[in-house]
Amino acid sequence: MKSNYAIEVSSLNLAYGAARILKDVTLHIPQGAVVGLVGPNVAGKSSLIHCLLGAVAPQSGSVEVLGEEPGSFSEQV
Numbered sequence: 001m002k003s004n005y006a007i008e009v010s011s012l013n014l015a016y017g018a019a020r021i022l023k024d025v026t027l028h029i030p031q032g033a034v035v036g037l038v039g040p041n042v043a044g045k046s047s048l049i050h051c052l053l054g055a056v057a058p059q060s061g062s063v064e065v066l067g068e069e070p071g072s073f074s075e076q077v
Contacts, residue, residue, distance in 0.1 A: 003067050006031045007052065012061035014047055021047045022058070 007029040014022040021044045029035055037045050050056040051063050054071030063070055 003064070004031060005029060005064075006033065006066060008062070008064040009048075010062045012048075012051060012058050012063060014044070014051060014056065014058045022051070025061070
């Protein structure tokens with residue numbers, strides 16, 4: 001069963017070498033919601049987007065976009 005969330009991120013962790021970029025990020029964005037991602041430089045905004053797109057795999061945690069893992073999207077009509 002698909003979730004009512006467009007984006008679900010749970011306990012997401014991402015590091016590049018010794019630099020921890022994302023630490024235990026959890027967020028749930030409902031379908032139809034309009035959100036903005038703001039923060040200072042080097043806060044991990046782009047890295048989070050890369051994880052949501054499936055361009056970067058996190059070290060741990062889970063990411064779902066429209067109920068599916070990024071990079072495994074079924075064909076949408």
